[in-house]
Amino acid sequence: EDKVVQSPLSLVVHEGDTVTLNCSYEVTNFRSLLWYKQEKKAPTFLFMLTSSGIEKKSGRLSSILDKKELFSILNITATQTGDSAIYLCAVTNSGNTPLVFGKGTRLSVIA
Amino acid sequence: DSGVTQTPKHLITATGQRVTLRCSPRSGDLSVYWYQQSLDQGLQFLIQYYNGEERAKGNILERFSAQQFPDLHSELNLSSLELGDSALYFCASSPSLAGEYEQYFGPGTRLTVT
Numbered sequence: 001e002d003k004v005v006q007s008p009l010s011l012v013v014h015e016g017d018t019v020t021l022n023c024s025y026e027v028t029n030f031r032s033l034l035w036y037k038q039e040k041k042a043p044t045f046l047f048m049l050t051s052s053g054i055e056k057k058s059g060r061l062s063s064i065l066d067k068k069e070l071f072s073i074l075n076i077t078a079t080q081t082g083d084s085a086i087y088l089c090a091v092t093n094s095g096n097t098p099l100v101f102g103k104g105t106r107l108s109v110i111a
Numbered sequence: 112d113s114g115v116t117q118t119p120k121h122l123i124t125a126t127g128q129r130v131t132l133r134c135s136p137r138s139g140d141l142s143v144y145w146y147q148q149s150l151d152q153g154l155q156f157l158i159q160y161y162n163g164e165e166r167a168k169g170n171i172l173e174r175f176s177a178q179q180f181p182d183l184h185s186e187l188n189l190s191s192l193e194l195g196d197s198a199l200y201f202c203a204s205s206p207s208l209a210g211e212y213e214q215y216f217g218p219g220t221r222l223t224v225t
Contacts, residue, residue: 034213042113042201042216043154088154098144098156098167099203099214 002027004102006089012108017079021105023089024071033065033072034099036088043088046074079109114138115217117202123223129190132220136183136204142166143185144205144214145177149198160185161208192224 003026013019025033032050036043047056049065049072056063060079065072076083086106090099114137124130136143145157147170156169160179171177174192179185189196199221203214 042218045213045215048213098159098169101154103153
């Protein structure tokens with residue numbers, strides 16, 4: 001059974017700090033790993049990663065995938081209070097599959 | 112705004128009742144996915160439709176069913192409701208079957224069973 005484990009489960013940081021969120025996975029015939037940000041309601045898409053070692057970047061957020069060690073990290077630099085959210089990691093395999101989600105990391109950024 | 116719409120936003124109903132949640136995917140997306148999110152379980156996949164046909168089933172109870180119509184909107188029917196069915200129900204859509212495209216989520220329907 002495909003599995004995604006995220007750590008830490010929750011994190012409290014001060015504005016300006018840099019954070020690293022972790023996602024490890026077990027999936028048969030891996031295809032992609034996705035990061036989503038969930039604030040009050042629907043998860044919003046951040047990144048999709050399919051290849052090892054290639055960093056995806058969007059502003060202060062970046063992510064990278066290690067297919068050998070089966071994990072990904074999401075980095076947020078110079079955190080702001082607006083980054084407070086639950087960050088969800090999900091994986092797909094090469095078949096016709098839905099996303100398998102981890103339980104998420106709840107990030108709280110305090111001023 | 113993801114382009115995926117869901118109605119209603121909130122629903123309060125009593126145990127034993129039946130409700131229908133509706134989802135319209137993004138324009139051009141053929142796949143619709145339904146997810147349930149509760150506090151203790153996280154996001155759980157329920158069922159997927161592609162161009163009107165059921166394609167994958169997850170942890171969906173027998174009391175729940177879904178369909179996708181020719182105009183590609185989808186409905187999730189929940190019957191004989193129990194207190195434990197209270198949750199956020201999300202619909203997501205993507206252009207194709209395979210996991211090569213990200214899924215875009217609708218705003219969700221919050222179901223409260225009393």
